[in-house]
Amino acid sequence: MTTWHEYIQEDGTVPEWPYPIRYDKVNEITSDVLILGGGVAGCHAAISAAKNGAKTVVAERGMAKRSGAGGAGVDHWHGACTNPCSRVTPEEYTRAVFDSAHGYTSIPVRYISTREGWDTLLDCEKMGVRIRDVEDEFKGADFRDEETKLMFAYDYKNRHIIRVWGYNIKPCLYNEMKRLGVEVYNRIVITSLLTEGGKQGTKVVGATGVNTRTGEFYVFKSKATIIATGGVGRLWSFAPELTAAGSMGDLNSAGVGHAIGWNAGVEFVLMEQTGPGWMYGFGYAPYSMANTSNTYHGAPIVDANGKEVPWVDINGRQLKTVLERFLPSPGQKFQLGIGIGLYYYLKEYVLNDLVRDLPERILKGEFTLPLYADLTRLPEPERRVIFGMMVGNEGKTRIPIYDTYTKAGFDPDKDMLQAPVMLPEAYRISNFWSGMSPPYLRSSAGGGLLVDWDLRTSLEGLYAAGGASLFGGGCHGESHTTGRYTGRKAAAYARTAPEPVVGREQIKAEKARAYAPLQQSKDGIGWKEVNYAIARIMQDYCGQYKNELTLNLGLRLLRELRETELAVAYASNPHELGRLLECFSLITVGEMTMNASLARKASSVYLDFYRLDYPELDPPEWQKLLPIRLEDNKVKTRELPFDHHLKPPYAPTYEENYKRHCGL
Numbered sequence: 106m107t108t109w110h111e112y113i114q115e116d117g118t119v120p121e122w123p124y125p126i127r128y129d130k131v132n133e134i135t136s137d138v139l140i141l142g143g144g145v146a147g148c149h150a151a152i153s154a155a156k157n158g159a160k161t162v163v164a165e166r167g168m169a170k171r172s173g174a175g176g177a178g179v180d181h182w183h184g185a186c187t188n189p190c191s192r193v194t195p196e197e198y199t200r201a202v203f204d205s206a207h208g209y210t211s212i213p214v215r216y217i218s219t220r221e222g223w224d225t226l227l228d229c230e231k232m233g234v235r236i237r238d239v240e241d242e243f244k245g246a247d248f249r250d251e252e253t254k255l256m257f258a259y260d261y262k263n264r265h266i267i268r269v270w271g272y273n274i275k276p277c278l279y280n281e282m283k284r285l286g287v288e289v290y291n292r293i294v295i296t297s298l299l300t301e302g303g304k305q306g307t308k309v310v311g312a313t314g315v316n317t318r319t320g321e322f323y324v325f326k327s328k329a330t331i332i333a334t335g336g337v338g339r340l341w342s343f344a345p346e347l348t349a350a351g352s353m354g355d356l357n358s359a360g361v362g363h364a365i366g367w368n369a370g371v372e373f374v375l376m377e378q379t380g381p382g383w384m385y386g387f388g389y390a391p392y393s394m395a396n397t398s399n400t401y402h403g404a405p406i407v408d409a410n411g412k413e414v415p416w417v418d419i420n421g422r423q424l425k426t427v428l429e430r431f432l433p434s435p436g437q438k439f440q441l442g443i444g445i446g447l448y449y450y451l452k453e454y455v456l457n458d459l460v461r462d463l464p465e466r467i468l469k470g471e472f473t474l475p476l477y478a479d480l481t482r483l484p485e486p487e488r489r490v491i492f493g494m495m496v497g498n499e500g501k502t503r504i505p506i507y508d509t510y511t512k513a514g515f516d517p518d519k520d521m522l523q524a525p526v527m528l529p530e531a532y533r534i535s536n537f538w539s540g541m542s543p544p545y546l547r548s549s550a551g552g553g554l555l556v557d558w559d560l561r562t563s564l565e566g567l568y569a570a571g572g573a574s575l576f577g578g579g580c581h582g583e584s585h586t587t588g589r590y591t592g593r594k595a596a597a598y599a600r601t602a603p604e605p606v607v608g609r610e611q612i613k614a615e616k617a618r619a620y621a622p623l624q625q626s627k628d629g630i631g632w633k634e635v636n637y638a639i640a641r642i643m644q645d646y647c648g649q650y651k652n653e654l655t656l657n658l659g660l661r662l663l664r665e666l667r668e669t670e671l672a673v674a675y676a677s678n679p680h681e682l683g684r685l686l687e688c689f690s691l692i693t694v695g696e697m698t699m700n701a702s703l704a705r706k707a708s709s710v711y712l713d714f715y716r717l718d719y720p721e722l723d724p725p726e727w728q729k730l731l732p733i734r735l736e737d738n739k740v741k742t743r744e745l746p747f748d749h750h751l752k753p754p755y756a757p758t759y760e761e762n763y764k765r766h767c768g769l
């Protein structure tokens with residue numbers, strides 16, 4: 106294999122574009138169910154649609170075998186409430202998430218995910234994903250059930266989160282899609298939704314896309330379409346040269362699904378919610394340094410003198426044993442894990458953690474930096490399950506961390522992992538490897554496509570699935586499970602839907618828009634400069650604190666960026682064209698966020714949302730959802746109570762609604 110440096114040294118030039126370029130070629134593909142995005146949600150939706158008899162097509166930005174946030178693996182599956190060992194019902198889990206979020210989450214998404222999550226995991230097991238300790242490696246461990254051989258994370262008493270050997274989960278899904286005859290189109294950047302009559306707010310009948318290798322244009326015609334394009338990165342922070350250490354973010358997550366939905370007139374909700382953002386390149390590779398979060402939950406942390414940092418429960422009571430770190434505290438029925446798209450937890454469900462005033466204790470000299478994770482202090486099964494089973498299966502850690510460290514001689518039975526040396530304040534959050542990022546960096550959090558009990562959006566023919574495309578979704582299990590559900594529902598809809606009729610004028614206009622950057626001035630700037638500019642506007646005008654004036658200025662600047670620099674930006678090959686098209690989407694998502702922020706004329710602790718011109722925190726009259734959409738290209742806002750999914754025309758309970766809609 107020749108390295109980049111060897112190539113340049115030998116050839117003295119950069120390589121030629123390696124694929125044939127055919128910008129003029131148009132491909133038309135017809136399906137019953139079209140899935141946009143082949144992450145775990147999209148792939149599972151495709152499997153489900155195909156099993157339900159639909160001719161199914163997936164259009165994916167990368168390569169569906171490994172693409173997306175779950176492409177490199179997963180080590181724990183949340184919300185498996187109906188597994189035989191669980192002591193938490195789907196109702197209890199949904200209620201806990203809803204109450205923790207103070208209403209700012211989606212009941213259907215959470216309930217469907219917990220009602221069908223275990224069945225979905227069993228499907229994955231049939232596809233070849235190992236979910237049990239079949240080799241009895243952890244026999245007798247506190248986190249293992251001897252009969253089923255299932256292994257649990259976080260809360261060993263209530264057992265609703267399952268540890269899985271998920272390094273191969275994407276290839277398993279991919280092979281299953283292929284076995285079922287799903288047509289997968291890789292390297293496609295989707296650019297727009299096609300609607301009946303080419304009008305905003307009408308039935309969705311397909312989508313358009315560009316192949317980022319050949320430049321060919323794609324017209325996908327479909328009876329039903331599912332958006333599963335994941336989340337929105339690159340909006341407040343952009344540092345592609347640093348992404349080697351930023352594998353929690355994916356450059357392909359550019360909010361395209363949100364933008365095409367918005368332009369088509371679909372309703373979105375909670376786009377105003379943002380959370381602290383990370384410029385990952387300023388931290389360390391995920392799970393490469395000492396921490397106690399997520400995969401490392403329960404790990405002992407010691408200071409430079411070997412003094413152990415205490416673990417405490419939610420009442421501040423010091424936990425004496427390792428086992429206690431994994432058990433609910435007095436007053437708690439069960440604990441919810443982290444990484445489930447929840448940004449605020451009620452005390453009743455919070456995990457045990459390191460002492461919460463660790464920064465102050467470091468400042469007082471009680472603990473001396475650097476800190477270390479001393480896994481030798483754990484019982485042997487706990488040590489092996491963290492640095493072994495979990496780091497060996499978690500997304501993006503199997504090769505870079507587990508394999509590299511092990512080959513370099515790291516032995517968790519003897520060695521300690523150092524934590525990054527940071528400002529004391531940074532030790533308040535226990536995933537130390539992510540470092541401390543500037544406070545003006547934010548990220549989208551929680552908002553997305555508003556769906557009903559069918560996981561259908563506000564437009565006929567259009568469904569949604571996944572962790573971040575959907576309002577209220579958050580984790581790996583939810584992504585699969587909403588995919589599985591929505592694939593079934595979309596297939597059922599397609600059975601009765603007429604053949605899709607696409608408007609030629611709409612396609613012509615979209616093709617002209619998509620290829621414009623190839624014709625523009627070669628003196629124009631490129632996609633990276635545009636992306637930096639978008640991020641700077643978002644940092645300055647749509648940070649944690651904002652007011653009507655800053656938001657309107659931000660909207661003006663985004664519009665001007667689109668009409669000036671972006672209107673003359675240049676793409677010299679299909680890859681750059683794809684990235685530039687994503688910049689248009691990022692601007693759109695920025696506008697959605699600012700418009701949603703203008704609509705919420707109040708501040709909220711639960712949403713980490715502060716309007717300087719409306720400082721009152723969570724006034725009762727503003728405790729509601731504010732869906733937004735475009736109608737005749739004008740922003741329309743309406744109000745929705747938190748429990749709208751339990752009000753007419755819906756039934757008053759989770760279970761009745763589920764039974765009426767699930768299609769089983």
Ligand SMILES: Cc1cc2nc3c(=O)[nH]c(=O)nc-3n(C[C@H](O)[C@H](O)[C@H](O)COP(=O)(O)OP(=O)(O)OC[C@H]3O[C@@H](n4cnc5c(N)ncnc54)[C@H](O)[C@@H]3O)c2cc1C
Nearest residue numbers: 142144145146166173174175295335361500571572580581
């Ligand atoms: C490193 C890492 C570790 C994680 N570990 C866990 C864990 O252990 N447990 C857990 O519960 N969760 C975990 N998560 C979160 C979990 O992986 C995600 O919630 C889940 O994978 C989201 O799946 P998705 O299919 O909704 O979205 P994504 O995985 O983001 O998939 C979206 C897909 O759409 C494609 N796409 C985007 N734009 C376009 C476009 N314009 N055209 C066509 N295709 C497009 C993308 O290429 C991608 O393949 C982890 C995440 C990361 C990054």
